Amino acid sequence: MAKYVFKLPDVGEGTAEAEIVAWHVKVGDTVKEDQPLVDVMTDKATVELTSPVIGVITETAGQAGDKAAVGSIIVTFEVEGAGNASEQKAPAKAAAPAPKVEAPKPAVAAPPPKVEAPAPKVSEPQKAAQPRVAGERPLASPAVRKRADELGLKLQYVPGTGPGGRISHEDLDAFVASGASTSGRSGGGGGLSKRSGVDEIKIIGLRRKIAERMQAAKRHIPHITYVEEVDVTELEDLRVHMNANKQADQPRLTLLPFIMRAICVAVTDHPQINSTFDDEANVVYRHKPVHIGIATQTPNGLMVPVVRHAEARDIWDGALELKRVADAARTGKAAVEELSGSTITITSLGTLGGITHTPIINRPEVAIVGPNKIIERAVVRNGQVAIRKMMNISSSFDHRIIDGFDAASFIQTIKAMLEHPATIFMR
Numbered sequence: 001m002a003k004y005v006f007k008l009p010d011v012g013e014g015t016a017e018a019e020i021v022a023w024h025v026k027v028g029d030t031v032k033e034d035q036p037l038v039d040v041m042t043d044k045a046t047v048e049l050t051s052p053v054i055g056v057i058t059e060t061a062g063q064a065g066d067k068a069a070v071g072s073i074i075v076t077f078e079v080e081g082a083g084n085a086s087e088q089k090a091p092a093k094a095a096a097p098a099p100k101v102e103a104p105k106p107a108v109a110a111p112p113p114k115v116e117a118p119a120p121k122v123s124e125p126q127k128a129a130q131p132r133v134a135g136e137r138p139l140a141s142p143a144v145r146k147r148a149d150e151l152g153l154k155l156q157y158v159p160g161t162g163p164g165g166r167i168s169h170e171d172l173d174a175f176v177a178s179g180a181s182t183s184g185r186s187g188g189g190g191g192l193s194k195r196s197g198v199d200e201i202k203i204i205g206l207r208r209k210i211a212e213r214m215q216a217a218k219r220h221i222p223h224i225t226y227v228e229e230v231d232v233t234e235l236e237d238l239r240v241h242m243n244a245n246k247q248a249d250q251p252r253l254t255l256l257p258f259i260m261r262a263i264c265v266a267v268t269d270h271p272q273i274n275s276t277f278d279d280e281a282n283v284v285y286r287h288k289p290v291h292i293g294i295a296t297q298t299p300n301g302l303m304v305p306v307v308r309h310a311e312a313r314d315i316w317d318g319a320l321e322l323k324r325v326a327d328a329a330r331t332g333k334a335a336v337e338e339l340s341g342s343t344i345t346i347t348s349l350g351t352l353g354g355i356t357h358t359p360i361i362n363r364p365e366v367a368i369v370g371p372n373k374i375i376e377r378a379v380v381r382n383g384q385v386a387i388r389k390m391m392n393i394s395s396s397f398d399h400r401i402i403d404g405f406d407a408a409s410f411i412q413t414i415k416a417m418l419e420h421p422a423t424i425f426m427r
Contacts, residue, residue, distance in 0.1 A: 002083030004053050006075040008068050011040060011047045017069045018042050020062045021205040025075075029057050037075055040068070041205055046300070046332065055079035065204035137197050139166040145199075148172060206301040217363040220279060224399040225358045228411050232374060233389040235421045242315075250316050255391075256294070257319040258424060259346060259371060259414070264290045264311040265427050266413040267344070273410050274343050276364040277401050284366075284401055293342030293362055294322055298330045304362060305329040306342045344368070359396045366398035367407075369414070 011018055018040040025037055031051045038049050038060075055077035062068055077083075138155035140148070144167055148155050151172065158175045160167035203211060232255070239253050246252070267274040267290060275286045290311040293304040305325035310318060328334040345362040346369050353373035361368050372392040379388045393414065397407040417424045 001078045002081060003058075003085045004055060004077040004079045004083040005073045005085045006037075006049075006052055006077065008040070008070050008072055008074045009049075010070050011042055011049075015042045015070060017067050018047070019205065019208070020064055020066050020068060021046060022064055023060060025057055025060070027057050027060060031055065031057060031077075039205075041209060046206065049074075051075075051077075053077055053079050065202055065208075139164055140168075142199055144169060144172065151176065206303070210301050213363065214360055217360050221361050221363060222399040223358070223361060223396045224402070224404055224407060225394065225396045226404070226407050226411055227356050227392055227394050228408075228415055229390055229392050230415045230418050231379070231388050232391050232418055235418050236374065236389050238421050246316075251319045251323050253315065253319050255371060255374075256322060256346060256348060257315045258418065258421065259369065260292050260307065260310050260313075260318050260322070261315055261424050262414045262417040263292065263344060263346070263369065265417060265424065266410055268427070269413060270406060270410040272402060272406060273367045273397075275366050275401065276343060277366055277398060278364060279400075287343040289343070291341055291343045293345035293365075294326055295345060295347035295362075296326045296329045298332075300332065303329040303334070303339060304342060304345060305334055305338050306340065308341070346370070349373075356392050356394050359394060361396050361398055366401045367410070368396050369411075370394040370396075 008018060019042075021039040021041050023038050025031055025035075031037070031054070033052065033054050034050045036048050037051050040047055040049060056079075057075060058078050059076035061072065061074045068074055076085075138158070139160060139162070140155055145155065147169065148158070148167075153172065153175065155167055158167050158171055159165075160171050162168050162171075235255070235258060239255065239258065243253050271286050272284075274290055275284050277284050289309050292307045292310045294307060296303050296305055305328060307313070307318065307321050307325060313321060325334065325338050328338060342362065342365065344365055344367050347359045348371050349357070351373055353371065356372055357370055359368045359370040370393070372394060374389050374391045376387055377390055378385050379390065380386075381388070393411060395407065395411055
């Protein structure tokens with residue numbers, strides 16, 4: 001057997017290091033070529049590294065949340081044939097088992113009188129469901145605790161069969177099947193009971209990256225937030241009409257493609273909005289193409305896939321590309337270039353949009369636009385009270401680059417187009 005070492009490659013544009021997000025294998029596993037080994041994250045994306053060889057894993061470097069330098073050994077294999085590393089240490093490992101072969105000899109005589117000793121301990125799980133010592137926290141995973149709460153069970157009374165009395169899902173099933181009840185929702189307490197304990201969750205991977213970026217954005221950028229209400233009644237009528245008459249190969253339209261198009265038109269009159277700011281070099285880059293980032297909630301956290309050259313896309317093409325990049329982000333299939341390079345961002349919570357919010361700028365951009373939910377309410381139009389579909393637009397700007405007047409003018413331009421949607425298609 002030979003030794004093969006796998007070093008962390010440069011997974012993107014000269015990256016110096018990457019964070020270990022999740023291991024798919026452990027020491028002792030036999031892996032096939034191209035089998036997933038570990039997920040690592042750079043500043044731009046999460047990358048799945050696969051095995052370059054067939055072999056047995058003898059060593060892994062680091063745990064989830066640790067940083068690894070590009071070029072450092074991340075996995076060591078034992079492989080058939082020639083490896084790629086020195087085998088000077090191999091003889092020592094081969095000789096190590098020899099002394100262990102002798103160890104069983106004294107153990108052969110020892111077991112007869114002692115073998116029966118562990119037997120009585122097997123009966124420990126048969127103990128009745130008795131309260132634990134006051135203050136003693138039952139051992140259980142977060143999933144087991146959540147399920148016990150849903151069942152109305154106090155884990156204090158559930159016997160655990162795992163190491164150290166750890167409670168498993170099977171223990172919950174057995175306890176419920178036994179007919180026992182410790183429901184915190186019954187009895188004279190009216191279903192109320194005290195809770196104790198703290199779940200410790202390490203912030204790693206994408207969640208840590210999001211935290212770092214948000215902190216950097218708030219620390220470096222003096223935000224100015226501007227909110228304006230928009231009457232989208234006519235726009236909603238148009239959207240419904242277009243969806244009712246769309247072709248089979250066309251996507252269903254949401255409000256976002258219209259906002260994307262309005263932004264592309266508005267930045268021609270307000271070019272400073274479509275900019276990025278290098279605050280270390282004190283240089284503002286005004287971009288002619290409009291690459292719109294779409295803040296997207298994914299199972300792994302918030303990501304910002306990019307609709308490139310939105311200025312060259314009509315409503316249908318913009319909607320199609322928006323859906324494609326958002327789906328790629330949600331399924332973890334987005335390429336590095338699809339998650340970087342935006343010049344302005346839209347953030348929307350859809351039906352959860354609330355009345356208003358204060359979006360954080362996607363640094364190094366200088367502006368972010370956040371539509372809120374649409375609600376019907378009474379408004380005064382031409383001296384008459386009418387029921388209209390109203391929506392607030394929340395927006396934030398980098399006050400170092402964008403003055404309040406320019407920020408308000410930009411949003412007012414968008415407002416005018418959304419309230420008179422025909423004008424979106426006139427430029």
